[in-house]
Amino acid sequence: MKETKPKDVNVLPGDRLAVSEEFLPGRHTYDSAGLIRALAMGSVQKDMKNMEISVKPAVEPEVIKVDDWVTGQVEGAQASSANVHIFFLNGKPTYKDFSGMLSLRGLSGGGRGARRTTPVKLGDVVRCRVFSLLNGIIHLTIDEPDMGVVAALCGNCGRPLSRGTATKAKCVECGNVEERKLARDFGTTPIQP
Ligand SMILES: [Zn+2]
Incomplete structure (x- = not known):
């Protein structure tokens, strides 16, 4: 099944982002046997100062409201x-x-x-x-x-x-x-x- 992705999405959950020697896993990522993978659908963000890679989720902000x-x-x-x-x-x-x-x-x-x-x-x-x-x-x-x-x-x-x-x-x-x-x-x- 083909899904149309929003414009700001370039990774899907499970996608390989980096190897853990290069980057630390940041928000919405996880380290799986030396590979950092995406936990959410969104866009990749690299923090070169802290050498941290994270995913900015496509659906943000996720806020709970009354009646949800x-x-x-x-x-x-x-x-x-x-x-x-x-x-x-x-x-x-x-x-x-x-x-x-x-x-x-x-x-x-x-x-x-x-x-x-x-x-x-x-x-x-x-x-x-x-x-x-x-x-x-x-x-x-x-x-x-x-x-x-x-x-x-x-x-x-x-x-x-x-x-x-x-x-x-x-x-x-x-x-x-x-x-x-x-x-x-x-x-x-x-x-x-
Ligand atoms: Zn029983």
């Missing part, structure tokens, strides 16, 4: 909030090191007064809506049908969980049932970021 949606992995979960490491921004991979705070407060369960005890768990892949950027923190919510856990592993045997009911994921392997705030498309493969 992000997909990431739960890195820490407490009773009222969870930390999410963001890998996708509006469905596209992001190479920036974004982390958001997912609010779990007020997530109502199946019935009136029902309390969801475990909306997300450590390691879950979740799709979230950005609802505030107050104090420089990316505040996330999953209180929408399309938002929530899109992939999770069984806490018992480690296999991927399948959809059980609207609020319960089921392990086909061992029969374990786990409660989550599931996204509407939970259980479909491949995962849609």
Whole structure:
């Protein structure tokens, strides 16, 4: 498949930029067995003073805005909030090191007064809506049908969980049932970021 590249793009992820004897790997590059390769699509920039080579990504600046949606992995979960490491921004991979705070407060369960005890768990892949950027923190919510856990592993045997009911994921392997705030498309493969 042929892609049309923007004018300022001359490297693609994985492209060889230099050998590590010549340059140090700068931003959006990595050193792979003595070769410096591009991590992002963009244009090459050489810093001859520091002998550093980097890639200026074609899509910059990448800024998260309110109402964007992000997909990431739960890195820490407490009773009222969870930390999410963001890998996708509006469905596209992001190479920036974004982390958001997912609010779990007020997530109502199946019935009136029902309390969801475990909306997300450590390691879950979740799709979230950005609802505030107050104090420089990316505040996330999953209180929408399309938002929530899109992939999770069984806490018992480690296999991927399948959809059980609207609020319960089921392990086909061992029969374990786990409660989550599931996204509407939970259980479909491949995962849609
Ligand atoms: Zn299992």
